Amino acid sequence: MNLSPDLQSFVLHFGEMGSRWGINRTVGQMYALLFLSEDPLNADQISETLNLSRSNVSMGLKELQAWQLVKLQHLPGDRKEYFSTPEDTLDIAMTLIQERRKRELDPTLSLLRDTLLDSQETPANPYAYNRMQEMCELMEQVAKWSDKLLQMDRDSLQKVLKLANVTQKLVGLKANWSSKANANS
Amino acid sequence: MNLSPDLQSFVLHFGEMGSRWGINRTVGQMYALLFLSEDPLNADQISETLNLSRSNVSMGLKELQAWQLVKLQHLPGDRKEYFSTPEDTLDIAMTLIQERRKRELDPTLSLLRDTLLDSQETPANPYAYNRMQEMCELMEQVAKWSDKLLQMDRDSLQKVLKLANVTQKLVGLKANWSSKANANS
């Protein structure tokens, strides 16, 4: 299969960005290719189009599956495995949030909780423990936020995104309403 | 300088997480150490505490400065450079959002805009271009969202975070309010 220059550069760009996104170059390319492809692709097609070894494609697809970023399907009358990305880009974004939270937030949150629990009484280094406490609280809040996001249905999400500018006004309202309860910090 | 077991494991954990966060192990450790330290530290102290070469610390501090995650200061009567992290964890979180957006979103957004602009008329592969269009729109919305976040003052941010559970209700309200205007898509 052959890619037009525009698609080619999109695929290559995703490859380069891959490392920043926590996947490697070839996995990034593979994802981009699948994202742009109307029809599901099998490993050989990917391997051929991107000039990657078949085994590399196999490993890359495993990783994309671990990220839940691609789905596997079989085409009637063909025993090869075919892969595709969700049609709805919002779904993709939600998966990304979920998976990145799992990889980038949860392990640290878990360590912090354990550390802070095990040291209930006044610790040797109050400053450091207070610091960890603050980080823990912030991460808990972010985690709670992302839980809420992930629970939302598609339409609510669309609205949260589209009405970003409104949020600020709503927060302003809230500020008036709860200004007395927040005189601490 | 010597770290207690808890602080030690926090520092080591940050080191391991570093690679997932787009920094390397030693930079992660350096950041953790600075985060937990009440007083600013100089490069020699970091180097000694973490058993890293002085040159490695120098490079690491440069990277942390590029991320705007540490600030440099001089102590009176000492010509060494001292580094510390912001006291407010919310500030830190905002910086992180800003810097990650710059590194992980903006380059792709820019490529997509250019590609889509250069191909105004109906392209050879309508599906792929439509796909890019969708990704571009989503990324624009996320970018706009993060702009709004970054413009907010500290207190509003606190509220946005703390009232995550309320947001859903507000969206529900919005849904009623604008349900007729959103019959598209």
Place this chain on the structure above:
DNA sequence: TTGTATTTTCAGTAATTACTGAAATTATAG
């Protein structure tokens, strides 16, 4: 079953990234 198509594993190697020590540069006190 058996044979064949397909995928996966994995040891070896290539490529990339991280780290170090020595030398060069910069900053500043005297």
Place this chain on the structure above:
DNA sequence: CTATAATTTCAGTAATTACTGAAAATACAA
């Protein structure tokens, strides 16, 4: 200025990560 303290640079090396091809495992049609 000069001397010294401090930081940075960078070439060389170490460590890690990515990739390949061959062999093993799996899936499935006949």
